[in-house]
Amino acid sequence: MWPAGASNSSALKVVHRHGPCSPLRSRGAAPSPVEILRRDRDRANSMLRRIAGASATNAARASNGVRMPAHWATATLGTNNYVVTVGLGTPARYFTVEFDTGSDLSWVQCKPCKDCYEQNDPLFDPAKSPTFSTVPCGARECRELHPQSQSCSPDNRCRFECAYADGSQTDGDLARDTLTLTPSDAIRGFVFGCGHQNSGFFGTEDGLIGLGRKSVSLSSQAAGRYGPGFSYCLPSLSSGTGYLALGGGAPANAQFTPMVPSRALPSLYFLRLTGIMVAGKAVKVPAASMLIDSGTQLTSLPDGTFAALWSAFARLMTGRYRRAPGLSFLDTCYNFTGHAALQVPSVALVFAGGATVNLDVSGVLVKLGSDEPNVACLAFTSSGDDTPTGILGNQQQKTFAVVYDVANQRVGFGAKGCA
Numbered sequence: 001m002w003p004a005g006a007s008n009s010s011a012l013k014v015v016h017r018h019g020p021c022s023p024l025r026s027r028g029a030a031p032s033p034v035e036i037l038r039r040d041r042d043r044a045n046s047m048l049r050r051i052a053g054a055s056a057t058n059a060a061r062a063s064n065g066v067r068m069p070a071h072w073a074t075a076t077l078g079t080n081n082y083v084v085t086v087g088l089g090t091p092a093r094y095f096t097v098e099f100d101t102g103s104d105l106s107w108v109q110c111k112p113c114k115d116c117y118e119q120n121d122p123l124f125d126p127a128k129s130p131t132f133s134t135v136p137c138g139a140r141e142c143r144e145l146h147p148q149s150q151s152c153s154p155d156n157r158c159r160f161e162c163a164y165a166d167g168s169q170t171d172g173d174l175a176r177d178t179l180t181l182t183p184s185d186a187i188r189g190f191v192f193g194c195g196h197q198n199s200g201f202f203g204t205e206d207g208l209i210g211l212g213r214k215s216v217s218l219s220s221q222a223a224g225r226y227g228p229g230f231s232y233c234l235p236s237l238s239s240g241t242g243y244l245a246l247g248g249g250a251p252a253n254a255q256f257t258p259m260v261p262s263r264a265l266p267s268l269y270f271l272r273l274t275g276i277m278v279a280g281k282a283v284k285v286p287a288a289s290m291l292i293d294s295g296t297q298l299t300s301l302p303d304g305t306f307a308a309l310w311s312a313f314a315r316l317m318t319g320r321y322r323r324a325p326g327l328s329f330l331d332t333c334y335n336f337t338g339h340a341a342l343q344v345p346s347v348a349l350v351f352a353g354g355a356t357v358n359l360d361v362s363g364v365l366v367k368l369g370s371d372e373p374n375v376a377c378l379a380f381t382s383s384g385d386d387t388p389t390g391i392l393g394n395q396q397q398k399t400f401a402v403v404y405d406v407a408n409q410r411v412g413f414g415a416k417g418c419a
Contacts, residue, residue: 009226009248010181012084014099017205019238023085023096024120024204033369034327036081040297041329041381044391047102047296051265051389081297081394082234083205084244087180088192089129094180095206096120099232099244101294101404104214104267105145105160107170107193108207114197120204126175126194134158134194135174141191142174144215160193168200179218181246187225191216211294211404212267219406222246228406232294233417236362236398242418250403251414257351259409260289268293269404271392271411275350276305278312285309287352288388292402292411296393298330298366299380305390306382309347313378316345324375326368332378333368349396357413363396 015021018031031039085096088108095108109116111125126132135141135158137151142158151159153173161171172195179190195207210217211230219230226247233242250256260270273290276283285305301309310332317334320343326333336342347364349357366379379395401417 009245010185010222011243011245011248012086012181014082014084014232014234014242014244016081016235016238016240017083017098017203018081019240021239021241022083024083033367037297037327037330037366037368040393044296044298044300044381044393045384047291047293047391048300048383048389051291052387082242082294084209086209087178087186088124088190089126089177090131092178092180092186093124093128094121095124097207097209098205099209099211099294101211101269101292102296103162103208103210104212104217105162105193106190106207106209106216106218107160107162107172107195109170109198110172110175110194110196112196116195116198117200117202118204119202119206121206124194126177129177131188132175132177135176135191141216145174162193164200168198168202170195170198172196172198187222190218190221213269213406214267217267219246219404223406229404231401231403233401234294234394234398235418236360240418250405250412251401251417253416254401254403254412254414255355255357256403256405256408256410256412257353257355259411260352261409262289269411272352273305273349273390273392274352276309277346277348277350277356278309279316279345281312283308283312286388288390290351290390290392292392292397294394294397296391297395299393299396300383300391301380302386302388302390303382303384304386306380309380310378313345313347324372326375326377329381330366330377333375334377335375337374349392355413357396357400358415359396360399362398366395 017024083096084099085094087094108124111123137156137158153159158174160174163169175194176189176191178186178188180186211219230246232244235242257271260272262270269292271290271292273288276285285308288302321334324333324335344364347359365376367376383390399418401414403412
């Protein structure tokens with residue numbers, strides 16, 4: 001279902017980065033599902049440490065005047081399973097990039113490049129775009145990117161740097177150019193990072209589109225034209241397609257829950273999980289603050305909450321299917337060999353305000369890949385402690401129209417959003 005509210009919106013096609021529709025498929029062999037899950041676990045752990053560390057720093061700042069870092073980047077790039085294709089410059093050159101609600105600044109690799117990783121498309125060349133310009137240090141965008149200190153080149157160009165938890169980084173000039181969303185729809189003067197020195201584990205994607213809450217994100221820069229909000233739908237199969245839409249309306253069946261503001265990490269989106277249901281019955285769990293993240297695959301729950309879900313789910317699976325070996329962090333696995341039809345207990349997540357997200361089967365079980373084609377595991381992990389914080393991953397968001405209604409500070413979920 002393409003997003004509603006047609007004229008005041010713009011939509012991009014979303015594909016799985018390793019699926020048959022992905023422009024990135026031609027570049028080398030895709031990592032195995034197990035490798036993807038392990039990297040996703042690293043990202044989730046990094047995000048949880050980021051949340052815990054920022055909360056502790058914020059508390060210290062409140063009591064002792066400690067200053068927060070000027071700019072945070074997402075936890076780990078290259079783990080996001082979904083990409084979009086956008087045009088940059090005049091005439092538009094097209095790039096396949098990750099989109100990430102956990103990041104703000106968008107960036108691509110640019111010529112001249114001192115150190116660049118091998119990407120899918122030719123590097124963006126600013127010299128070939130007459131609409132390109134660098135952002136000077138005194139500009140508002142530079143001050144907002146560096147609220148506590150200026151980062152300038154000797155010739156007064158505003159510099160940017162994004163450092164990631166896995167040691168990857170990109171740095172270069174903050175710049176402006178035309179961003180083309182569709183052949184008839186473009187954002188002039190779009191602010192992004194033009195990376196001249198990039199190193200690390202980026203995969204083959206051409207860069208990143210940030211959808212966080214700061215003013216440099218795509219969603220914030222586009223708000224004047226399309227309204228303050230966006231939505232997406234992630235397909236359940238790697239061969240399927242979804243969408244990323246700026247502006248537009250919400251589907252009629254969307255259920256909304258309030259965004260929970262975070263003083264420590266104001267650019268991220270948090271929700272309040274109040275309950276879980278397994279096979280239609282409520283599982284008693286304490287409330288938790290959940291970061292909703294498009295770039296993390298598996299949902300991570302506080303240890304006690306995960307244990308309660310695991311117990312209810314495993315009890316209903318016992319006797320139906322035999323257990324199978326899994327991974328150290330994903331061990332509730334079953335072998336479905338010989339079963340033509342599966343009877344898997346339903347799982348629903350309940351959020352503040354009563355929004356109930358009845359998960360698609362792809363949000364309940366995740367397959368370990370071609371080496372074990374009949375093995376699937378419960379698609380949730382434990383955060384490792386009982387801190388009331390978790391991550392709502394994209395595995396559980398699949399098939400829903402996920403609506404970020406920034407104007408009304410709420411997030412909505414509409415079932416069968418990609419159909």
